Amino acid sequence: MALVVQKYGGSSVADATCIKRVAQRIVATKKAGNDVVVAVSAMGDTTDDLLNLAEQVSPLPPARELDMLLTSGERISMALLAMAIANLGQEAHSFTGSQAGVITNATHGKARIIDVTPGRIREALDQGRIAIVAGFQGISQGTKDITTLGRGGTDTTAVALAAALEADVCEIYTDVDGVFTADPRIVPTARKIPGISYEEMMEMAACGAKVLHLRCVEYARRFNMPIHVRSSFSTKEGTWVVSDPYSEGTEMEQPIVSGVAHDRSEAKITVVGVPDKIGEAAAIVRTLADAEINIDMIVQNVSAAATGRTDISFTIPATDSQTALGALKKIQDQVGFESLRYDDQIGKISLIGAGMRSHPGITAKFFAALAGVGVNIEMISTSEIRISVIVAEDGVDAAVAAAHKAFDLDADEVEAVVYGGTGR
């Protein structure tokens, strides 16, 4: 008998019909002889509706109260799911994050899980029950306040519970069949990846692949918990995210490039004419850090000898642009730079593959593919298993398709893919 943790997102439980279908799937897993724990998100648009209510009473609601408000969403979905399961003849109990022992720090809105003490969940399993746990939420260690985990929070809840319960697998149900070699909306010939390593998946998530969130994969890697990403609309095998998918004994051959990710959510800021003195770049980076803005890529041009000035370009989440520009203007006189240039019509293309470590020449082939479709590279950054470039936004689709083809990722046949979206 295996212990299976399953996660269902908001689109999987959007209404009563969806909830009943998910209940059937859970009951089938239980009847197949498994112990089952389920982490569930709020129904469809619940979160948006609650945020809308909050806006009506306060322009800037306190984070503690916003968390209290939003966590009512999972309370509704998990109770309904437990009822639907009971209606199929299996006993199910629902548990809040607090009852499930999900202990977090006190950073409301994006709390981090620091411990999971699932005594009540284990007890429910011992009694033959299915345990339904509210995703996305926990309780802060010292202050015992309700917290939320931020985007992708329910994925993290599922993996953290699986790790604490020493589950055999954590199944993440979504509205696509798994992780693809590229976004099938851009590359119709994209293939489902049967297995991928934690490291590759983390790079994919960080580079714009939306199917799993970075924090959840980090958590899974730390506890070596296998994740099975699969569709809630079919019983097909999805994508296994594991420590070493290419180890001996498996049938998978390690590809050089596992996938091509893209991300249109960043913006580029160029600080023009920065005096080329020690400490000027540090002052700029410090200013952004103080404003709690994460810099993704950063490049500094070679200083022009005639002027003794240089340009510094970096990319940040486009949503932080106003904050970043405001903070930089405040230090213009102090740093002595000439002007700021802003561009949000950009996209990032990333090649990811553990095989890159042992294969030289990847970069050359990648750049040649982009040149072949007339796409100019504006910035470059690399890690051991990733190459990312910034290009103009109107070149993103062509660049992704070209790279996908160049590294032989195209499938012989186009698979049918259904798309939707879930935020938690």
Add this chain to the structure above:
Amino acid sequence: MALVVQKYGGSSVADATCIKRVAQRIVATKKAGNDVVVAVSAMGDTTDDLLNLAEQVSPLPPARELDMLLTSGERISMALLAMAIANLGQEAHSFTGSQAGVITNATHGKARIIDVTPGRIREALDQGRIAIVAGFQGISQGTKDITTLGRGGTDTTAVALAAALEADVCEIYTDVDGVFTADPRIVPTARKIPGISYEEMMEMAACGAKVLHLRCVEYARRFNMPIHVRSSFSTKEGTWVVSDPYSEGTEMEQPIVSGVAHDRSEAKITVVGVPDKIGEAAAIVRTLADAEINIDMIVQNVSAAATGRTDISFTIPATDSQTALGALKKIQDQVGFESLRYDDQIGKISLIGAGMRSHPGITAKFFAALAGVGVNIEMISTSEIRISVIVAEDGVDAAVAAAHKAFDLDADEVEAVVYGGTGR
């Protein structure tokens, strides 16, 4: 500095505008120099919406999960209320029933409060905060499951918190100006009662007066906690429910009759032709008790000497009629009664007044008033401070008005009253 506990029902927080108005009232109370604790119900129709969702997934949802579901309603309203208060510049924290230390037994759907340990509430007050507490809910002592208190639950939460915190007063805000001598929709000349004793209020609540629930008044009496029932739409003094409103030093003179209550929610069942033997009535009553049906009034006719048979009539909540009739039919052969008669076109009129104890002749005057408007009395029951009669439903309005007039309760002027309704 006083400690004030306030209760706001669902109609007082029906939407964002209502919540903001309630927030202003709370902040005004705080600014007047009081510590403030607020018990709040779910917004307007939330409970019905949630029940509707539950029905869609399961015809008979488990009580534990139904409680989990319904308690999300207060989680929403209390968080929004705390935000609205913060927006007015005061610090407020919201607390679930569990966080507020409302400990109940494990009877889901109608749990009883068995202890209140409001450590976190007291701490919040000590830090200068306003504490907003979810009404209607608690946590079960042994199993630590979320429970709900049933109808009028938020009133009970407020009084229980007030008692545990040794508050100076528990203010119950509603959509009428207080407790009236009769329902002003039937008797336009009804007066607001300035003060009433716990005992009288309990009789009023048990006899159909909807403004306060019986259990909340019982709780207040046990802890001698003054309740001030008042309108959330005005600043007028409402009705004080206290131990002795007519004690020396107060200006109130004890009336003989404090009020006339009525109740259309009961039905009458007559068991016809019961053999007049020892134990037959007991068997009937036992059957209903086993079906968890509360009998209100019961009368047994004098046995007809010729047949050796008698009729037994009783009243029960009309909603339990089908269950009661079914249970009785099952014992028809065993008891040997002839038939069942059912009538839900009835109403109960009750005169309530602590002054009845020392004034004879009340019953005669009451019955004369009813006879004067042609209303026939079908059943009678009395307590030390109450006389109740069952009449045909179409006589209820005339009977209430006649009794109200006979005992000089009519006001000189008609007060304007706004009506609405709240279930929790």
